[in-house]
Amino acid sequence: MAAQRTESNHRVGEIEALKLADHTAQQYQIFIGSETLPRLLLRNKLDGTRSRTHQLSTNFKYTGRIVVDLYNHCIRIEIYGQDTHASNDKLSILEYDLYDNETNVQTLLERLTAYGKNRNVQLLQLIDLNLLASQSAYDEKKVYETLKDRYDECAAYARSMIVYDLDALVGVNKSESDSNMGRSISSSVHNQSIYTYVLARFRDRVMEEVQQNDADNVERWAVAVIREPFLLRQFCMDVQFTRTRQEQEELELERHKAEDLLKCVKCKDFYIENENKMGMPM
Structure with missing residues (x-):
């Protein structure tokens, strides 16, 4: 060479x-x-x-929150509803399929850095186990110091993006139990303290619209990368991340199953579908 x-x-x-x-x-x-x-x-x-070319369209007003769903292989970008101002509560989701090679945080970095460049982001921080290991953050105090230092560094820039690998940082506990209704699996957040911290920081994203020139406005993006379905549902619910249309339809269907009374064609009695465990009216 x-x-x-x-x-x-x-x-x-x-x-x-x-x-x-x-x-x-x-x-x-x-x-x-x-x-x-x-x-x-x-x-x-x-x-x-x-x-590939990854771009964030200039036709939308972004909230600064992104969730990458590795389980369903898609990325969800939260935006303010079209023809509404950022102060309006009407939100919606832009959802894009991930490419076949985008299977973990490392392979997502090309896309995320392209998004950052597209929005003139000055600093991108990845918060994962590699960062904690490099800082010898093996106890809770050191972990919090590392997380706070990285967040404060992002906050020092007018335009920044912080990416959390939630599966690695938080994790999920799963337990099985047997009953007369069969085997059931329960899940819970493993590292509750870090989870609570990330929730707070994810809500702290800032997207200003005070300057006429969009490049002069403050933008602090927050990205959560999640593979575990339980953690994904719990996190989106806790941060009140906007649901997709499909999720809204599924939620409405579950509500009907839990509340609507159905009439049995055989015994003419009424029952609720979610309580009809054995396929027979209660």
């Missing part, structure tokens, strides 16, 4: 540029999670992954 650079007609290609950028990033310890951004981009190139 060094010999090639002495040639007058030598041009640095994209692969070589990424390798050089990766070397420099490692030298100065500029990591996102456990890897450098050039290394992630280089891996996609070497794997033959088609280069």
Whole structure:
């Protein structure tokens, strides 16, 4: 490579540029999670992954909250309803399918950094176990110090994005129990203290509209990446994240099953579908 650079007609290609950028990033310890951004981009190139363009449309007003649903393989971006001002409570969701290679936080970074660049974000922070390990944050006090330091650093910038790997940071406890109704599985949040902290920070996102020039407004984005279905439902409910139309329809269906009285065609008695465990009226 060094010999090639002495040639007058030598041009640095994209692969070589990424390798050089990766070397420099490692030298100065500029990591996102456990890897450098050039290394992630280089891996996609070497794997033959088609280069994709990720953009946030300027046609919408964003709330600054994004949830990545790895279980259903989609990303949900919360926006203010069209033709409404940011002070209006009417919210809706933009939902996009993830690509096949976007299966974890590391592979999502190309998309998220592209979103950040699109919105002129000056700092992107990834909060995951790799960060805690790099800071030797093994006890609760050190964990909180690390989380607070990273959040305060984001708050110091007019435009920032903080990404939480919720499965790694919080986790889920599952337990099984047997009864005469069969086996049931119950789930609960494992690390409640960190979960509560992330909830508060996720609500603290700021999107200002005080300047005529959009580039001058403060934007502090919060992104939660979640794979576990229980944790996803619980988190979205606790932060009051806007539901998709499909989720609203499913919720309405569940409400009807829990409340509506149905009449049995055989015995003419009334029953509630959710309480009809054995397929017979109660």
